[in-house]
Amino acid sequence: MGVVAPRITSDAVAYVAGLARLELTGEELERFTVQLAAVLDHAADVEALDVGDVEPTAHPLALVNVLRDDVPRAGLERDEVLAAAPSVEDDRFRVPPVLGT
Amino acid sequence: MSTAGEARPASALAIAGAVRRGERRAAEVVDGYLEAIGRREGDVHAFNTLMDDQARRAADLIDRRVEAGEDPGPLAGVPVALKDNLCTRGVLTTCSSRILEGWLPPYDATVVERLGLAGAIAIGKTNLDEFAMGSSTENSAFGPTRNPHDLTRVPGGSSGGSAAAVAAGFAPLALGSDTGGSIRQPAALCGVVGIKPTYGRVSRYGLIAFASSLDQIGPLAPTVADAAALLEVIAGHDPLDSTSVAEPSPGLVERLGDGVEGLGIGVVAELMGEGVDPDVRRRVEAAAEVLAGAGAKVEEASVPAVAYGLSAYYLIAPAEASSNLARYDGVRYGLRVDAPTTGAMNVATRTAGFGAEVKRRIMLGTYALSAGYYDAYYGKAQRVRTLIVRDFAAAYQSFDLLLSPTAPTTAFPLGAKAADPLTMYLSDVCTIPSNLAGDPAVSVPFGAGDDGLPIGVQVLAPALAEVTMLRAAAVLENAMVDGGEAR
Numbered sequence: 163m164g165v166v167a168p169r170i171t172s173d174a175v176a177y178v179a180g181l182a183r184l185e186l187t188g189e190e191l192e193r194f195t196v197q198l199a200a201v202l203d204h205a206a207d208v209e210a211l212d213v214g215d216v217e218p219t220a221h222p223l224a225l226v227n228v229l230r231d232d233v234p235r236a237g238l239e240r241d242e243v244l245a246a247a248p249s250v251e252d253d254r255f256r257v258p259p260v261l262g263t
Numbered sequence: 264m265s266t267a268g269e270a271r272p273a274s275a276l277a278i279a280g281a282v283r284r285g286e287r288r289a290a291e292v293v294d295g296y297l298e299a300i301g302r303r304e305g306d307v308h309a310f311n312t313l314m315d316d317q318a319r320r321a322a323d324l325i326d327r328r329v330e331a332g333e334d335p336g337p338l339a340g341v342p343v344a345l346k347d348n349l350c351t352r353g354v355l356t357t358c359s360s361r362i363l364e365g366w367l368p369p370y371d372a373t374v375v376e377r378l379g380l381a382g383a384i385a386i387g388k389t390n391l392d393e394f395a396m397g398s399s400t401e402n403s404a405f406g407p408t409r410n411p412h413d414l415t416r417v418p419g420g421s422s423g424g425s426a427a428a429v430a431a432g433f434a435p436l437a438l439g440s441d442t443g444g445s446i447r448q449p450a451a452l453c454g455v456v457g458i459k460p461t462y463g464r465v466s467r468y469g470l471i472a473f474a475s476s477l478d479q480i481g482p483l484a485p486t487v488a489d490a491a492a493l494l495e496v497i498a499g500h501d502p503l504d505s506t507s508v509a510e511p512s513p514g515l516v517e518r519l520g521d522g523v524e525g526l527g528i529g530v531v532a533e534l535m536g537e538g539v540d541p542d543v544r545r546r547v548e549a550a551a552e553v554l555a556g557a558g559a560k561v562e563e564a565s566v567p568a569v570a571y572g573l574s575a576y577y578l579i580a581p582a583e584a585s586s587n588l589a590r591y592d593g594v595r596y597g598l599r600v601d602a603p604t605t606g607a608m609n610v611a612t613r614t615a616g617f618g619a620e621v622k623r624r625i626m627l628g629t630y631a632l633s634a635g636y637y638d639a640y641y642g643k644a645q646r647v648r649t650l651i652v653r654d655f656a657a658a659y660q661s662f663d664l665l666l667s668p669t670a671p672t673t674a675f676p677l678g679a680k681a682a683d684p685l686t687m688y689l690s691d692v693c694t695i696p697s698n699l700a701g702d703p704a705v706s707v708p709f710g711a712g713d714d715g716l717p718i719g720v721q722v723l724a725p726a727l728a729e730v731t732m733l734r735a736a737a738v739l740e741n742a743m744v745d746g747g748e749a750r
Contacts, residue, residue, distance in 0.1 A: 213643065213649075246596045248593060
């Protein structure tokens with residue numbers, strides 16, 4: 163029972179780059195399309211497996227929510243954190259306009 | 264060109280013993296290693312940042328404490344090289360990426376803090392494949408690291424700087440991180456010991472995330488005992504990592520001499536076939552004989568689903584990476600490329616800041632998680648991960664430990680696999696299954712290939728069975744040291 167997955171196209175790679183907030187040159191788009199297709203081709207062995215009745219594993223441990231006591235605790239030094247930022251104003255991270263141009 | 268199995272550098276435990284007894288000054292130890300670095304670092308390029316001033320200051324502090332009658336700890340005065348994806352407060356931490364160039368972390372990773380409490384001295388930050396994505400340390404924004412055994416060859420990766428630092432005698436100990444083999448494969452290619460502990464054994468707090476369900480920090484060292492001593496120091500529960508296991512860590516060094524008498528050890532058939540070089544296979548067979556000679560019951564084992572490990576890994580790890588690396592947006596730390604809007608700034612920053620391999624994996628992961636493909640790729644890979652967990656569990660019904668090659672070949676020439684990512688990915692075929700299962704594994708140097716370059720064999724164990732695993736590693740190491748096992 164194979165899942166039909168079309169070989170990745172350069173249009174799909176361009177779309178994915180947009181989702182990943184990356185801009186590709188024409189040459190990169192071409193190269194990445196070939197390289198990603200090769201990796202996805204290799205993954206065809208996994209695609210071909212019938213594992214519909216197998217539970218997925220997201221993590222090697224049985225994760226449980228971990229809570230600590232609700233006691234105030236010092237965080238990171240604000241000045242040290244802000245010193246690492248590209249742009250700061252009034253103790254806040256400064257960014258260019260978020261809306262429009 | 265040097266070969267594997269040369270005279271062993273000073274043991275970390277011996278250094279710590281001498282410093283604690285006041286027989287040797289930590290300052291002199293540090294100066295000795297800084298001199299070794301000065302002589303060959305230009306050729307090897309193991310480090311992104313050398314912490315020479317900090318190391319000298321830390322050594323003075325250790326020496327003053329010894330003079331005052333204090334015990335600075337089990338690794339007193341021992342220099343440790345740190346992979347440059349471990350946060351060090353006030354010291355550059357780059358992940359070998361332009362996107363973090365110049366960043367000074369405001370905190371120490373838990374492992375860095377524990378090293379300090381044990382008296383160890385951080386001597387520098389080692390080169391890696393950008394964000395630990397690679398198997399050769401060629402994907403570094405700051406240039407490749409070279410294998411100290413042959414400068415025309417790669418050291419493996421992604422912890423290639425740490426492995427090369429230990430192999431070149433730049434530090435008696437190093438820390439790396441292992442997501443799909445990034446400690447064990449470079450350890451094998453550089454002829455040193457590398458341990459990937461059980462997932463959750465070592466806190467990941469302050470390890471810059473690549474694939475969070477697979478990443479684990481571990482030691483690299485010239486000997487099993489040194490690696491075990493370093494693991495003892497960094498292991499144990501940490502409230503700052505909700506995935507760190509609560510179980511107390513056992514003493515490791517004291518058990519290394521216990522041998523393998525009566526243990527069942529399986530040679531993984533699926534990792535001994537096509538794609539593994541004959542000389543590598545022969546060394547694994549020789550290791551099996553040594554273990555059998557030491558009283559273990561050694562047989563062929565089958566773990567069928569590991570055949571799908573590579574495919575599953577190269578969907579799961581990029582998927583997690585695409586999510587983890589979304590945080591590099593030019594807002595809070597690292598590089599920013601200015602643009603008129605925040606959206607355009609995000610794109611310009613990420614496009615300029617990430618190298619080609621990181622972009623490839625982010626895109627592969629984004630694709631595997633995207634609408635319409637999630638079930639076919641990511642979902643399916645997670646189900647295959649379950650098969651791998653099950654097949655290992657089944658094998659461990661019959662065996663205490665498993666044995667395989669660490670890497671399918673010896674160190675390959677620089678540039679040999681750079682153009683074809685899939686060929687590079689195949690270097691990790693033997694190491695990836697342990698990460699998917701969350702189990703521990705160790706690579707032990709076990710002679711050399713036809714080309715004279717080091718070969719490592721891998722001992723795999725069920726979760727939390729590091730003691731048994733390292734007992735077998737010690738038996739293999741002793742066989743090499745005694746010379747009973749010709750290389």
